[in-house]
Amino acid sequence: MQEYNHSFNYRLQTNKWGEMEMLQIKDLSLHVEEGGSSVEILRNINLSFEEKKFYAITGPNGGGKSSLAKVIMGIVKPTQGSIYFNGEDITSLGITDRAKRKMGYAFQQPPRFKGFKIKDLLNLSFGEETSEQAICDVLLEVGLCAQDYLNRDVDASLSGGELKRIEIATVIARDLTLAIFDEPEAGIDLWSFQKLVETFKKMHKDKETIMIIISHQEKILRLADEVIIIADGTVKEQAKRDDIMPRIVQDLECGCNKTCDIGGSADAEPIG
Amino acid sequence: MLSQLDKKLLEKVADLHEIPQGAYNIRKNGSGIGRNTTNNINIVNKTDQSGIDIIVKPGTVNESVHIPVILSTEGFQDMVYNTFDIGEGSDVLVVAGCGIHSGGDENSQHDGVHDFIVRKGAKMRYVEKHYGEGDGTGKRILNPKTIITVEQDGVAEIELVQIKGVDQTIRDTEVYLHNNARLIVTERLLTYADQEAESKITVELLGEESTAQIISRSVAQDQSKQIFYLNMLGKNKCRGHIQCDSIIMDQAVVRAVPEISAYHTDAQLIHEAAIGKIASEQILKLMSLGLSENEAEEKILEGFLK
Numbered sequence: 001m002q003e004y005n006h007s008f009n010y011r012l013q014t015n016k017w018g019e020m021e022m023l024q025i026k027d028l029s030l031h032v033e034e035g036g037s038s039v040e041i042l043r044n045i046n047l048s049f050e051e052k053k054f055y056a057i058t059g060p061n062g063g064g065k066s067s068l069a070k071v072i073m074g075i076v077k078p079t080q081g082s083i084y085f086n087g088e089d090i091t092s093l094g095i096t097d098r099a100k101r102k103m104g105y106a107f108q109q110p111p112r113f114k115g116f117k118i119k120d121l122l123n124l125s126f127g128e129e130t131s132e133q134a135i136c137d138v139l140l141e142v143g144l145c146a147q148d149y150l151n152r153d154v155d156a157s158l159s160g161g162e163l164k165r166i167e168i169a170t171v172i173a174r175d176l177t178l179a180i181f182d183e184p185e186a187g188i189d190l191w192s193f194q195k196l197v198e199t200f201k202k203m204h205k206d207k208e209t210i211m212i213i214i215s216h217q218e219k220i221l222r223l224a225d226e227v228i229i230i231a232d233g234t235v236k237e238q239a240k241r242d243d244i245m246p247r248i249v250q251d252l253e254c255g256c257n258k259t260c261d262i263g264g265s266a267d268a269e270p271i272g
Numbered sequence: 273m274l275s276q277l278d279k280k281l282l283e284k285v286a287d288l289h290e291i292p293q294g295a296y297n298i299r300k301n302g303s304g305i306g307r308n309t310t311n312n313i314n315i316v317n318k319t320d321q322s323g324i325d326i327i328v329k330p331g332t333v334n335e336s337v338h339i340p341v342i343l344s345t346e347g348f349q350d351m352v353y354n355t356f357d358i359g360e361g362s363d364v365l366v367v368a369g370c371g372i373h374s375g376g377d378e379n380s381q382h383d384g385v386h387d388f389i390v391r392k393g394a395k396m397r398y399v400e401k402h403y404g405e406g407d408g409t410g411k412r413i414l415n416p417k418t419i420i421t422v423e424q425d426g427v428a429e430i431e432l433v434q435i436k437g438v439d440q441t442i443r444d445t446e447v448y449l450h451n452n453a454r455l456i457v458t459e460r461l462l463t464y465a466d467q468e469a470e471s472k473i474t475v476e477l478l479g480e481e482s483t484a485q486i487i488s489r490s491v492a493q494d495q496s497k498q499i500f501y502l503n504m505l506g507k508n509k510c511r512g513h514i515q516c517d518s519i520i521m522d523q524a525v526v527r528a529v530p531e532i533s534a535y536h537t538d539a540q541l542i543h544e545a546a547i548g549k550i551a552s553e554q555i556l557k558l559m560s561l562g563l564s565e566n567e568a569e570e571k572i573l574e575g576f577l578k
């Protein structure tokens with residue numbers, strides 16, 4: 001026991017501020033074979049995520065955000081590098097084992113299930129037979145009225161935004177150390193989005209879950225302690241929110257993210 | 273007296289734990305072993321052939337009739353012709369089904385014709401489950417033929433289920449719909465090992481404003497084979513919709529042969545058929561909730577066939 005604890009602590013590193021690094025990604029790369037040649041999706045990623053913190057990942061489409069999330073969840077195997085979670089090398093663990101270690105991932109494009117009722121899927125998420133009340137509560141968290149949805153099938157009859165909210169609910173229902181949400185705002189109306197923002201805050205506060213939200217929404221970026229920018233398959237920047245936000249907002253306002261001619265002159269006339 | 277084995281078969285095919293409430297007729301190895309009639313539902317033997325007539329009086333509501341068949345002697349070949357007369361304005365549940373236990377090496381077979389007339393304004397829900405078990409090499413064979421005529425304003429809801437243990441089946445269903453008659457068919461089929469199943473459903477929409485919906489879902493595993501012939505003929509102003517969905521696994525073979533024919537300009541008919549393996553995204557999603565790959569697959573099939 002003594003020895004186990006020893007080796008356990010040995011891996012669990014603290015950063016320069018003395019905070020526990022729960023998830024560490026080291027020298028991680030991902031290549032996929034396509035038409036006989038190898039395509040690089042992720043390149044030399046090094047990141048660490050500390051307990052109880054809130055992270056936002058942003059960056060251009062095709063930058064590699066979802067690929068990184070899938071590698072963390074074990075859905076995709078990296079070509080190189082290693083992943084440590086809670087002091088354990090989980091690089092070779094499958095999806096199920098990572099889920100059992102309290103990691104969760106809300107898909108960017110969730111699958112539909114013929115013959116599954118929403119309550120069946122949420123029952124699986126809770127992991128055991130749970131009360132209907134608990135299922136209703138979690139539906140409410142994503143802005144869905146339980147009465148209307150409990151017995152509906154998770155099939156093509158749901159709109160994109162409804163399906164997306166069910167997907168988010170399957171992750172909120174779980175008791176997690178780490179939760180990744182992949183563009184949760186996609187297809188969701190303004191009212192429901194507002195509700196989701198509150199829900200993410202609450203989940204983070206009540207369950208002390210490490211939140212990693214892949215998003216393009218300023219409202220979500222503003223919730224984060226740290227913002228990570230991923231582009232061209234690699235980490236462009238990881239910084240405290242307050243350091244990075246002014247630059248992101250400026251980039252967005254002038255409509256480009258490389259060099260910016262208008263920069264500085266905040267009152268420049270928008271074109272068109 | 274019912275043996276433990278008989279009770280198990282009855283539970284599988286008719287959800288019966290005890291002798292049913294209401295009208296029933298239980299047939300075991302070719303002869304009737306129990307019958308009950310009510311004031312509104314009569315059951316009489318046919319005189320010219322093997323089988324029974326079930327007569328539901330007009331206006332009978334909230335009653336049910338169970339007519340399960342069980343075969344538990346090795347190598348038994350059974351054949352019946354049952355006729356159902358569902359009286360005007362009634363609303364009843366009919367539960368049929370056949371359970372076969374064969375321990376030996378000879379084939380056991382039950383062939384049956386169920387011939388229904390659902391009279392004006394009547395509503396009938398018909399549930400037919402097939403189940404087989406036993407270790408012998410003898411094949412368990414079921415060949416049901418179902419003929420249903422639904423008169424004006426009548427409704428027939430049909431549930432056909434075969435999940436386990438039937439080695440060979442050829443199922444033939446014919447439905448005739450008159451003015452404003454409605455039909456809903458739900459078919460669930462699972463085959464595995466060397467099982468073979470053929471399902472043929474032909475619906476003739478004869479009457480104005482008649483509607484029909486067939487939802488067929490199947491799973492084919494191992495070396496099993498399935499063939500579906502789903503056919504709708506629109507002969508009046510009517511609407512018909514066929515959805516035929518199969519999950520194929522292992523070395524199984526599934527054929528879906530759709531046919532829709534219109535004989536009237538106001539006939540609206542749709543046929544959708546899809547065959548494919550379990551979507552890997554579904555398995556990944558359930559694994560990310562903590563299920564193993566096998567558990568995920570089981571849950572997906574279970575939901576699909578529910």
Ligand SMILES: Nc1ncnc2c1ncn2[C@@H]1O[C@H](COP(=O)(O)OP(=O)(O)O)[C@@H](O)[C@H]1O
Nearest residue numbers: 032034039041060061062063064065066067068
């Ligand atoms: N299995 C794959 N095969 C080939 N290319 C892929 C595969 N998965 C992702 N990609 C490519 O990798 C890049 C990053 O994709 P993704 O991680 O989905 O980006 P993001 O989520 O940041 O928009 C994209 O160009 C995408 O087309």
Ligand SMILES: [Mg+2]
Nearest residue numbers: 065066067108
């Ligand atoms: Mg993405």
